[in-house]
Amino acid sequence: MLGFALRRAALAVAVGLAVSAIAFLLLRVSGDLAATLAGEEASAAEIERIRGLYGLDRPVIVQYGEWLLRSLRGDLGRSLFYPESVAKLILDRLPNTATLATLGLAVALLLSIPLGVVAALFRNTWIDRLALALAVLGQAMPSFWFALLLIFFFGITLGWLPVSGTEGLANFVLPALALGWFSTPVLMRLTRAGMVEVLAADYIRTAHAKGLPVRTVLVKHALRNAVAPVVALASVQFGNMLSGSVVIETVFALQGIGYLAWESISRRDFPVVQGILLVVALFYVVLTLVADLLNAWLDPRIRSG
Amino acid sequence: MSEIALELRRLTVDIPTDAGMLHAVRGVSLTARRGETLCVVGESGCGKSLTTLAVMGLLPEGAKRGAERMELAGENLLKASPSRLRALRGDRMAMIFQDPMTCLNPSLTIGDQMTETFLHHGKGRRRAALDRAVALLERVGIAGAAGRIGQYPHQLSGGLRQRVVIAMALMCEPDVLLADEPTTALDATVQLGILQLLAALQREMHMALVLVTHDLGIVARIADRVAVMYAGEVVEEGAVRAVFDTPRHPYTRGLMQCIPQPGITAPGTRLGTIPGLVPYLVGEVAGCAFRGRCPHAMPACALPVPVREDAAHAWRCLL
Incomplete structure (x- = not known):
């Protein structure tokens, strides 16, 4: 297991480096940054001055190396718009996004796994069809629309929960529901498919032949083997949530990463965009590593493979 | 005669299909005694596996079980919750x-x-369970059993x-x-070892071993008694020597001709085959199910066939 973990970690570092290079280069090829920064009425001399000021006149590889080294020390540069450093901007907003994403993932898993298991157990009955209907509804409804419905019902009509801001945990309930709901259908269908397949396996019959209680058979013998693809997909979903849902953060006025990214892109605040890209990419790399390790823990055949 | 461990009387298993009710097991009666190996033989689809699953209560969803009697060491399984x-x-x-x-x-x-089996049935604590597992692994011939405990399949x-x-x-x-055919999926070289192990364990633990197989070679090697199944029925049942030496049912005789016998079957001779196909068991089946393939079939075979017996075995045939 340790060897497997080390191999995976080494791979993750390599992927992280590659991703950082791509993040850096993508922004460079999106146009002449110096010209953009100088503004539309700037003279050629002024553009050249800005090019020199930001070091944009040096070879790209040198710029990348310098940026990478500084990034490794936690210095992501300065925002062109805000007075704070990029690192501080991101760190200020990260807790909001992280709270939202964690709660969103919890909502998604708490809904999708039990529903998927129940749908598999009662497959092709009305219960299964009801779960399928919920899944279709969840996937068909745009997340902003579902968020607005939540605000309307729980926030305004019932007045139970706050509809905007980030003061307390209560502020995160509705956004987390809206975010989690959107990931539920696909995770549920995957759980159902996995369970249907596993429940037909010979080792489930063996478990019944041992006289084990139904719950033990379902959880210990079946679910554990059925959730591997769910873990992989859930980690990607979590990555999506962590990279910030612009829509949900905007609807609920949550100052998170997604909102910051959207703002910075529209302002051409390239150091911030670059920083967010790097941080988000690293999230994905770490999450993929975690999912790999989780799956290896769940399924011993992966460890030795 | 030793204690009866498992007794089945007129077990039926019916499976609903799109074409109608499939009568997969039709009135099977079997008795397995402690310290005895009972082999159930027959070709694929004769209902031998379903019979064992019915005993365990593990029939596939939708299958219906019926029986006059089904007892495990004196306990009525038909009434068990x-x-x-x-x-x-x-x-x-x-x-x-x-x-x-x-x-x-x-x-x-x-x-x-x-x-988990041991713990769930309350036989003892974890330590005792592990000790028993290691002891049994050693008994079944796994070297370094203590180290195998932590391994995965x-x-x-x-x-x-x-x-x-x-x-x-x-x-x-x-x-x-x-x-249920415990050696079918294994290499021929491994099969014999597993069979000898099963026979030895059955004697040591004084259990009743019910071995389902389609391999008459296995039967000859380890069975005390044998039940021959055809199309959901037991057509012949008795002590293994009696059934092998004086098979009375034409199906059993047909089966015997399909296997080469050392010293009797001359090299180069063609082995026997049973012409025809297994009957379709959807809907009502009347009379002897084998009559369509039987060389001795007569009009009376279409009527219910009585069981006849002698000192060593019983068979369901008019002959």
């Missing part, structure tokens, strides 16, 4: 399935899978896995061990 059946399964009756490659859980260790060969499956079934010392 689902929770009582769970308590008996794995404890008083255990089952070994055909394919050891797929009937062990890939994500749990051998030790975990073996001890994919780390073992097919033959070793079947030994693990056997040891696992014996954790609670069942009265009856049902084995």
Whole structure:
């Protein structure tokens, strides 16, 4: 297991480096940054001055190396718009996004796994069809629309929960529901498919032949083997949530990463965009590593493979 | 005569299909005694596996079971509640399935899978369960058993896995061990060892071993008694020598001609075959199911056929 973990970690570092290079280069090829920064009425001399000021006149590889080294020390540069450093901007907003994403993932898993298991157990009955209907509804409804419905019902009509801001945990309930709901259908269908397949396996019959209680058979013998693809997909979903849902953060006025990214892109605040890209990419790399390790823990055949 | 461990009287298993009711098992009666190996032979689809699954209460969804009597060591299984059946399964009756490659859980260790039966049936604590698992693994011929406990199924060969499956079934010392073609999925070289092991364990633990197979060679080697099944019925049943030496049912005789006999079958001779196909069991089946393939069929075969018997065996035929 340790060897497997080390191999995976080494791979993750390599992927992280590659991703950082791509993040850096993508922004460079999106146009002449110096010209953009100088503004539309700037003279050629002024553009050249800005090019020199930001070091944009040096070879790209040198710029990348310098940026990478500084990034490794936690210095992501300065925002062109805000007075704070990029690192501080991101760190200020990260807790909001992280709270939202964690709660969103919890909502998604708490809904999708039990529903998927129940749908598999009662497959092709009305219960299964009801779960399928919920899944279709969840996937068909745009997340902003579902968020607005939540605000309307729980926030305004019932007045139970706050509809905007980030003061307390209560502020995160509705956004987390809206975010989690959107990931539920696909995770549920995957759980159902996995369970249907596993429940037909010979080792489930063996478990019944041992006289084990139904719950033990379902959880210990079946679910554990059925959730591997769910873990992989859930980690990607979590990555999506962590990279910030612009829509949900905007609807609920949550100052998170997604909102910051959207703002910075529209302002051409390239150091911030670059920083967010790097941080988000690293999230994905770490999450993929975690999912790999989780799956290896769940399924011993992966460890030795 | 020794104690009866399992008794079945007129067991039926019906499976609803789109074409109508499939009468897969039609009135099977079997008796398995402690310290005895009963082999159930027959070709694919004759209902032999379903018979064992019906005993365990593990029939596929939708299948309907009926019986006049079904007793495990004197306890009426027909009246047992689902929770009582769970308590008996794995404890008083255990089952070994055909394919050891797929009937062990890939994500749990051998030790975990073996001890959970013992722990669940309240036979003792974890330490005792582990000790028993190691002892049984050693008994079934697995070297370095203590080290194997922490391994996963994919780390073992097919033959070793079947030994693990056997040891696992014996954790609670069942009265009856049902084995459904336990060697079919294994290499021929491994088969004999597994069979000899099963026979030895059956004697040591004084259990009733019910071995389902389509291989008459296996029957000749380890059976005390044999039941020949055809189209959901037992057509002949008795002591293994009596059935092999003086088969009375034409189907049994046909089966015997299909296997070469050392010293009797001359090299180069063609082995016998039974012409025709197994009958279709959807809808009502009347009379002898074998009459369509039988060289001795007569008009009376279409009527219900009585069971006839002599001192050593019984058969369902007019001859």
